Amino acid sequence: MFDPEKLTRENIRRLKPYRSARDEFKGEASVWLDANESPYESGLNRYPDPMQRALKKKIAAIKNVEPQNIFLGNGSDEAIDLLLRAFCVPGRESVMIFPPTYGMYTVSAAINDVAVIESPLDDNFHIDTESLLPRLKDKRLKMLFICSPNNPTGNLIPEGQIITLAQSFHGLVVVDEAYIDFADTQGMLGRLEEIPNMVVLQTFSKAWGMAGIRLGMAFAHSGVINILNRIKPPYNVNGLTQKAALSKLDRLSGRAREIRELIRERHNLRRELHKLPCVVNVFPSDANFLLVRVTDAERIYRELARQGVVVRNRSSMVPGCLRISVGTARENEQLLNALRNLQ
Numbered sequence: 001m002f003d004p005e006k007l008t009r010e011n012i013r014r015l016k017p018y019r020s021a022r023d024e025f026k027g028e029a030s031v032w033l034d035a036n037e038s039p040y041e042s043g044l045n046r047y048p049d050p051m052q053r054a055l056k057k058k059i060a061a062i063k064n065v066e067p068q069n070i071f072l073g074n075g076s077d078e079a080i081d082l083l084l085r086a087f088c089v090p091g092r093e094s095v096m097i098f099p100p101t102y103g104m105y106t107v108s109a110a111i112n113d114v115a116v117i118e119s120p121l122d123d124n125f126h127i128d129t130e131s132l133l134p135r136l137k138d139k140r141l142k143m144l145f146i147c148s149p150n151n152p153t154g155n156l157i158p159e160g161q162i163i164t165l166a167q168s169f170h171g172l173v174v175v176d177e178a179y180i181d182f183a184d185t186q187g188m189l190g191r192l193e194e195i196p197n198m199v200v201l202q203t204f205s206k207a208w209g210m211a212g213i214r215l216g217m218a219f220a221h222s223g224v225i226n227i228l229n230r231i232k233p234p235y236n237v238n239g240l241t242q243k244a245a246l247s248k249l250d251r252l253s254g255r256a257r258e259i260r261e262l263i264r265e266r267h268n269l270r271r272e273l274h275k276l277p278c279v280v281n282v283f284p285s286d287a288n289f290l291l292v293r294v295t296d297a298e299r300i301y302r303e304l305a306r307q308g309v310v311v312r313n314r315s316s317m318v319p320g321c322l323r324i325s326v327g328t329a330r331e332n333e334q335l336l337n338a339l340r341n342l343q
């Protein structure tokens with residue numbers, strides 16, 4: 001039986017969480033004198049719902065999960081940090097990552113003094129599960145961070161592989177699906193009940209087009225969610241963010257069109273990039289960016305910036321590679337023209 005309490009740090013298990021005024025009284029009232037707020041109505045003078053109930057209800061309906069399986073944070077970066085803080089003893093326990101991958105796993109682990117074990121992806125950006133399985137027996141290894149589709153390589157990690165890893169591991173398997181809406185798959189959410197030690201991260205920053213509001217989602221076993229809720233700052237998702245997300249969730253059709261367009265643009269951009277002499281390879285992508293191997297990454301990065309086009313130089317992670325976000329048709333054309341203009 002999976003018991004998240006057993007994985008939790010001793011001090012967190014014993015923690016008596018802070019209870020905010022809005023945690024103490026949840027009903028309807030006409031006079032609110034419990035939180036030392038300003039009484040002058042502005043639409044923002046009250047603290048927001050610390051548990052974001054209205055927002056979770058809508059997300060639950062869209063994602064086909066229960067509200068008790070949802071944690072909301074100040075970006076998924078907050079969920080990454082809280083997971084490390086809740087489950088990994090600083091200076092003693094470790095997490096595993098599969099580089100090249102999203103940089104915040106390492107940074108957040110370092111901030112929390114949690115060791116990072118690297119298990120590099122192979123030349124096709126796949127995880128070598130077989131050789132990995134014996135290493136998962138280490139009791140001090142508490143979490144695996146699997147990014148799918150992976151940033152910066154763009155590929156999905158096969159579902160079967162994630163399941164095998166989760167079933168062979170005593171700790172938590174965190175599957176970061178920041179880019180899942182651009183992939184031709186449902187992702188791992190439907191498997192949540194079947195795989196109790198899995199945490200799925202998603203975000204409003206990519207396909208929802210709302211990076212500015214900072215809203216990330218973690219989906220997991222209710223025991224894991226309860227632990228995150230206990231240690232989060234009381235009002236970690238502010239009122240403006242909750243309002244903006246609620247109104248975005250009422251306008252789903254625009255989002256579907258944008259995703260379709262970006263996927264079409266991704267195909268077009270890949271095809272056109274392949275034609276350029278400075279491009280060595282464009283890796284297949286299930287995300288809203290392309291990893292592109294070029295003849296001279298440093299020089300091309302600088303040349304593009306000089307022409308006002310900013311991409312990400314990822315050559316320190318994947319030799320010779322730039323990561324290019326898919327923009328509008330016009331932006332992509334500007335990028336292509338800038339590459340055609342290279343001296």
Ligand SMILES: Cc1ncc(COP(=O)(O)O)c(C=O)c1O
Pocket residue numbers: 074075076077078102147151176178202203204205211214215216
């Ligand atoms: C794989 C991955 N996870 C998480 C994030 C951060 O998401 P958020 O904006 O929700 O903090 C990013 C942002 O680039 C990302 O690439």
